[in-house]
Amino acid sequence: MAKELLKGNEAMAEAAIRAGLQAYFGYPITPQTELLEHMARRMPELNRVFLQAESEVAAINMVYGAASTGVRVMTSSSSPGASLMMEGISYIAASEVPCVIVDVMRGGPGLGNIAPAQGDYFQVVKGGGHGDFRSIVLAPATVQEAIDLTYQAFDLAERYRVVVFVLTDGNVGQLMEPAELPPMRPVERPGRERRAPAWALRGAAGRPKHVISSIYLQPENGEAFNLKLQAKFREIEQHEVRYHEHAVADADLIVVGFGTAGRVAQTAVKQARAVGKRVGFFRPISLFPFPKPRLAELAATTREFLVVEMNSGQMVEDVRLAVEGRVPVRFFGRMGGVVPYPDEILAEIERQLGQPVYA
Amino acid sequence: MLAEEEIVYARPKALSGVHTHYCPGCTHGVAHRLVAEVIDELGIAGQTIGVAPVGCAVFAYNYFDLDFAEAAHGRAPAMATGIKRVLPEHVVFTYQGDGDMAAIGLSEITHAAARGENLTVIFINNAIYGMTGGQMAPTSLPGQKTTSSPLGRDIETTGMPLHMAEMLAGIPGSAYVVRRSLHNVKEINRAKKAIRRAFQVQLAGWGFALVELLSSCPTNWGLSATGALHWVATHMLPAYPLGDYKVRPEVEALR
Numbered sequence: 001m002a003k004e005l006l007k008g009n010e011a012m013a014e015a016a017i018r019a020g021l022q023a024y025f026g027y028p029i030t031p032q033t034e035l036l037e038h039m040a041r042r043m044p045e046l047n048r049v050f051l052q053a054e055s056e057v058a059a060i061n062m063v064y065g066a067a068s069t070g071v072r073v074m075t076s077s078s079s080p081g082a083s084l085m086m087e088g089i090s091y092i093a094a095s096e097v098p099c100v101i102v103d104v105m106r107g108g109p110g111l112g113n114i115a116p117a118q119g120d121y122f123q124v125v126k127g128g129g130h131g132d133f134r135s136i137v138l139a140p141a142t143v144q145e146a147i148d149l150t151y152q153a154f155d156l157a158e159r160y161r162v163v164v165f166v167l168t169d170g171n172v173g174q175l176m177e178p179a180e181l182p183p184m185r186p187v188e189r190p191g192r193e194r195r196a197p198a199w200a201l202r203g204a205a206g207r208p209k210h211v212i213s214s215i216y217l218q219p220e221n222g223e224a225f226n227l228k229l230q231a232k233f234r235e236i237e238q239h240e241v242r243y244h245e246h247a248v249a250d251a252d253l254i255v256v257g258f259g260t261a262g263r264v265a266q267t268a269v270k271q272a273r274a275v276g277k278r279v280g281f282f283r284p285i286s287l288f289p290f291p292k293p294r295l296a297e298l299a300a301t302t303r304e305f306l307v308v309e310m311n312s313g314q315m316v317e318d319v320r321l322a323v324e325g326r327v328p329v330r331f332f333g334r335m336g337g338v339v340p341y342p343d344e345i346l347a348e349i350e351r352q353l354g355q356p357v358y359a
Numbered sequence: 360m361l362a363e364e365e366i367v368y369a370r371p372k373a374l375s376g377v378h379t380h381y382c383p384g385c386t387h388g389v390a391h392r393l394v395a396e397v398i399d400e401l402g403i404a405g406q407t408i409g410v411a412p413v414g415c416a417v418f419a420y421n422y423f424d425l426d427f428a429e430a431a432h433g434r435a436p437a438m439a440t441g442i443k444r445v446l447p448e449h450v451v452f453t454y455q456g457d458g459d460m461a462a463i464g465l466s467e468i469t470h471a472a473a474r475g476e477n478l479t480v481i482f483i484n485n486a487i488y489g490m491t492g493g494q495m496a497p498t499s500l501p502g503q504k505t506t507s508s509p510l511g512r513d514i515e516t517t518g519m520p521l522h523m524a525e526m527l528a529g530i531p532g533s534a535y536v537v538r539r540s541l542h543n544v545k546e547i548n549r550a551k552k553a554i555r556r557a558f559q560v561q562l563a564g565w566g567f568a569l570v571e572l573l574s575s576c577p578t579n580w581g582l583s584a585t586g587a588l589h590w591v592a593t594h595m596l597p598a599y600p601l602g603d604y605k606v607r608p609e610v611e612a613l614r
């Protein structure tokens with residue numbers, strides 16, 4: 001298939017459809033709305049389910065219901081809407097039914113604004129709702145990557161029976177770039193059923209009943225279930241780490257950023273290299289599982305890290321945990337919907353390289 | 360004459376043979392039995408998916424021998440919508456209390472009705488939050504003492520009870536909305552007929568069907584089992600008139 005000029009939000013929607021999405025439930029919110037609108041057009045055309053819910057609370061619980069039947073289902077939203085979904089996400093995680101959520105982050109807190117931001121890192125990556133659980137969180141930096149990660153998200157969700165977030169921002173959502181869409185996968189339709197997963201709700205005809213629930217009244221059972229969940233998250237940490245790195249081998253300083261902040265930072269790193277500075281670049285693509293082992297390795301070869309984010313410093317905490325104090329980890333951030341310019345980051349790189357290094 | 364060994368009363372097939380956690384005298388059990396009998400009689404157990412609420416009926420899935428989901432508090436109609444939309448040939452019902460539906464879940468039930476969602480809803484109105492120990496519900500009666508209205512529900516500050524059946528009947532998308540009671544045998548039999556219709560409406564694809572059941576909570580009302588049934592008759596019936604609030608013409612023809 002050839003490259004076309006595609007808008008991030010629509011590209012993610014179409015990628016999900018081609019991944020075999022059977023049902024979409026969502027609620028309008030900028031800068032995500034084109035995703036919902038694409039679904040509104042395409043899903044009925046393909047004889048699949050589209051429903052505009054009355055709220056994000058309803059949308060996520062509709063997702064929960066559809067996911068309980070073992071079909072491919074998703075929702076999408078932006079920061080305030082994602083906040084509203086958190087209770088449902090916790091239930092979904094605790095019921096171990098797979099689903100995909102796209103969060104196109106915007107400026108916050110509160111109503112904030114509709115500009116790109118990354119202030120939901122804590123909310124999404126550190127659990128996203130009450131209780132001990134993790135979602136797989138994938139953070140694309142380009143439209144092509146948004147397509148590829150959305151397409152993969154459904155396989156990951158089903159393999160591990162977890163929530164998979166595509167955590168992106170208003171920049172990737174609104175950006176138009178040349179990109180290539182994946183092939184259309186076949187989808188279950190009446191008369192052409194995929195084999196339902198062994199746990200799915202499809203009616204108990206000819207088999208013992210299935211129950212999808214998240215309640216463990218006895219603390220001992222609750223703990224046993226939590227241990228099982230945690231084992232699954234450890235397995236995900238073993239197998240699903242994704243990152244992109246550039247020019248790290250000889251770097252004195254490695255700049256770390258995810259999503260749009262990462263993409264801008266990479267430009268700054270290239271500029272620094274062009275003037276002979278030994279600067280490397282590292283972009284976590286999976287935020288959970290976080291590329292801790294690789295960052296720990298790099299801490300042994302580089303002299304310092306600079307983390308760039310469009311928030312007050314959220315992922316930087318995970319970088320610090322990975323590095324375990326072996327080298328300094330400094331932070332540069334813009335907030336409230338401001339996207340940093342490469343030269344701001346370059347100035348920060350230069351300032352930092354001029355600083356003494358306490359290691 | 361019946362042969363001695365002929366079974367005249369047994370557990371419906373759609374109920375599992377497990378001990379109940381409901382309090383003695385609670386009519387949740389009666390409501391479960393009626394739903395199970397109807398499912399047996401319609402022969403739909405194998406294609407039915409239930410959605411349990413958060414409330415005393417949170418363990419409904421233990422009692423029904425059916426595929427079941429357990430929703431978040433108030434969200435059963437949204438969860439049921441998700442199931443029904445992807446499995447339109449299946450029968451999907453929610454079973455919800457008055458806190459679950461009339462307070463935290465008011466939006467989800469209202470919009471499910473507004474969409475004419477093809478669901479059956481069993482609504483247990485016991486005028487109180489049972490599971491959390493007897494707090495005021497939107498359906499608590501004026502003056503009713505609860506743990507969060509210890510001096511009696513003050514309508515000046517907490518308003519009047521919500522009448523869910525009347526409210527939902529006023530929504531164009533609903534096809535069948537009635538109120539019944541579980542306080543005596545006659546009303547229990549009438550309740551069963553209504554539940555049967557509410558499932559038939561879904562089987563016919565006619566849209567949203569809800570049966571509100573006036574129900575007892577002896578534990579949190581501080582009454583005996585029979586005292587609680589009496590209280591339904593003396594206090595709830597006048598406030599919540601039984602009746603058919605919405606019966607579309609095509610539903611009328613059902614028997």
Ligand SMILES: Cc1ncc(C[n+]2csc(CCOP(=O)(O)OP(=O)(O)O)c2C)c(N)n1
Nearest residue numbers: 413414415432456457458459487488489490
């Ligand atoms: C989000 C959320 N808020 C509050 C609760 C606590 N809670 C559990 S059951 C319940 C009320 C149940 O009352 P009702 O729906 O009337 O059902 P009943 O127990 O009387 O059958 C509440 C408030 C909860 N589980 N989740």
Ligand code: SF4
Nearest residue numbers: 381382385415489576
């Ligand atoms: S608390 Fe009330 S509603 Fe709950 S089981 Fe006991 S009697 Fe029934």
